[in-house]
Amino acid sequence: MRRVAVIGDMLELGEHGIALHREAGRFAAGLPIDRLVGVGPLAAHILEGALEAGVAPSKLRSVATAEEAGKLLLEELREGDVVLLKASRGIGLERGIEVVREGVGN
Numbered sequence: 001m002r003r004v005a006v007i008g009d010m011l012e013l014g015e016h017g018i019a020l021h022r023e024a025g026r027f028a029a030g031l032p033i034d035r036l037v038g039v040g041p042l043a044a045h046i047l048e049g050a051l052e053a054g055v056a057p058s059k060l061r062s063v064a065t066a067e068e069a070g071k072l073l074l075e076e077l078r079e080g081d082v083v084l085l086k087a088s089r090g091i092g093l094e095r096g097i098e099v100v101r102e103g104v105g106n
Contacts, residue, residue: 001080001081001082002034002035002078002080002081002082003031003032003033003034003035003081003082003084004033004034004035004036004037004073004076004077004081004082004083004084005028005031005033005035005036005037005083005084005086006037006039006069006073006083006084006085006086006087006093006096007024007028007036007037007038007039007043007046007084007086007087008038008039008040008043008066008069008085008086008087008088008091008093009021009039009040009041009042009043009087009088009090009091010024010042010087010088011042011088011090011091012088017042018042018045021042021043021045021046021049022045022046022048022049022052023049024046024049025045025046025047025048025049025050025051025052025053026049026050026052026053027049028046028049028050028055029049029050029053029054029055030053033059034059035059035060035061035076036050036055036059036060036061037060037061037062037063037069037072037073038060038061038062038063039063039064039065039066039068039069039087039091039093039096040064040065040087040091041064043062043087044062047060047062065095066087066091066092066093066094066095066096066099067095067096067099068096069093069096069099070095070096070097070098070099070100070103071099071103073096073099073100074099074100074103074104077100085097
């Protein structure tokens with residue numbers, strides 16, 4: 001079983017947004033995650049924070065949209081994998097879930 005975290009932009013954080021995204025990445029680096037996927041332009045700072053905290057670049061992926069995240073999951077997930085999806089509602093991660101559902105025929 002692999003653990004995958006798909007984390008999208010956290011909107012409406014104001015002037016502290018970039019710093020808080022970096023902090024989230026540093027926090028995620030301490031978790032037992034096998035793959036960290038950032039969704040959206042602010043999520044790139046999550047991945048940067050994870051890199052700064054020592055996560056191997058091979059464990060990180062960046063995509064622009066929820067749909068791209070869904071396509072990535074379809075390519076990479078195996079039976080038994082566990083996925084956490086977290087973002088502001090405005091990112092629409094449910095669209096990524098729909099891509100996965102359609103791809104697996106459910």
